Amino acid sequence: xxxxxxxxxxxxxxxxxxxxxxxxxxxxxxxxxxxxxxxxxxxxxxxxxxxxxxxxxxxxxxxxxxxxxxxxxxxxxxxxxxxxxxxxxxxxxxxxxxxxxxxxxxxxxxxxxxxxxxxxxxxxxxxxxxxxxxxxxxxxxxxxxxxxxxxxxxxxxxxxxxxxxxxxxxxxxxxxxxxxxxxxxxxxxxxxxxxxxxxxxxxxxxxxxxxxxxxxxxxxxxxxxxxxxxxxxxxxxxxxxxxxxxxxxxxxxxxx
Ligand SMILES: Nc1ncnc2c1ncn2[C@@H]1O[C@H](COP(=O)(O)OP(=O)(O)OP(=O)(O)O)[C@@H](O)[C@H]1O
Numbered sequence: 001x002x003x004x005x006x007x008x009x010x011x012x013x014x015x016x017x018x019x020x021x022x023x024x025x026x027x028x029x030x031x032x033x034x035x036x037x038x039x040x041x042x043x044x045x046x047x048x049x050x051x052x053x054x055x056x057x058x059x060x061x062x063x064x065x066x067x068x069x070x071x072x073x074x075x076x077x078x079x080x081x082x083x084x085x086x087x088x089x090x091x092x093x094x095x096x097x098x099x100x101x102x103x104x105x106x107x108x109x110x111x112x113x114x115x116x117x118x119x120x121x122x123x124x125x126x127x128x129x130x131x132x133x134x135x136x137x138x139x140x141x142x143x144x145x146x147x148x149x150x151x152x153x154x155x156x157x158x159x160x161x162x163x164x165x166x167x168x169x170x171x172x173x174x175x176x177x178x179x180x181x182x183x184x185x186x187x188x189x190x191x192x193x194x195x196x197x198x199x200x201x202x203x204x205x206x207x208x209x210x211x212x213x214x215x216x217x218x219x220x221x222x223x224x225x226x227x228x229x230x231x232x233x234x235x236x237x238x239x240x241x242x243x244x245x246x247x248x249x250x251x252x253x254x255x256x
Contacts (some may be wrong), residue, residue, distance in 0.1 A: 003030040011060035022230040035221035042227040083172035093152035104169030157188040
């Protein structure tokens with residue numbers, strides 16, 4: 001029996017004359033790591049923006065854990081256990097690495113504005129818990145050594161891991177990663193893949209990852225969905241999608 005987490009059907013998004021997503025459908029089961037690939041402009045980021053309610057779908061449905069995701073308010077997405085990272089990192093450069101990660105967990109803080117302003121004991125306890133959680137994440141992502149340094153000036157590969165730690169701080173059940181390997185060296189990609197696999201296995205986590213790095217996708221994902229010009233052109237195991245003629249044509253211009 002499958003444990004379906006996400007079911008997307010007929011998802012269509014138009015921007016004026018451009019159809020960025022054209023009737024896209026796929027499913028994701030709990031615990032899977034699904035790769036979302038396709039040439040530039042295929043609609044991958046638009047799909048993430050729809051699922052996180054930044055963009056409004058013109059047609060179609062997305063059911064997440066049995067509920068209609070497309071009617072959820074954008075700010076409520078994190079409460080449903082969905083977190084994402086961005087192509088262009090959205091870190092706070094002057095805050096320390098630890099503080100950046102703690103920001104990700106703040107959506108889960110219970111203290112209200114007044115008690116936080118008065119620094120009541122309950123708030124201090126909560127902050128200790130957030131710090132503890134952040135420290136755990138920093139350790140599992142091999143960031144403890146830079147925890148007290150400002151994010152500004154750290155190497156790009158490190159910033160990518162901080163961005164991942166911040167998304168994980170919200171304790172997501174579904175994690176959407178937008179090009180996590182972009183700009184990483186070969187060695188960093190392998191290290192990132194190993195870290196991600198470790199986290200996925202430890203924390204009951206389901207992942208959809210947009211990525212152009214085929215080595216990462218083929219070596220890390222359980223299933224792959226390929227988009228081109230807003231349409232799904234292939235879906236299957238990494239090996240099946242890699243061998244698919246439409247996918248090869250989309251990437252190379254001609255079937256290779
Ligand atoms: N806010 C927007 N307004 C107008 N057009 C948009 C908007 N967002 C995306 N598009 C268009 O939708 C199409 C799909 O873009 P999208 O960014 O989703 O592709 P992508 O697969 O993520 O590409 P890349 O790999 O380059 O990030 C493109 O033609 C893009 O120009």
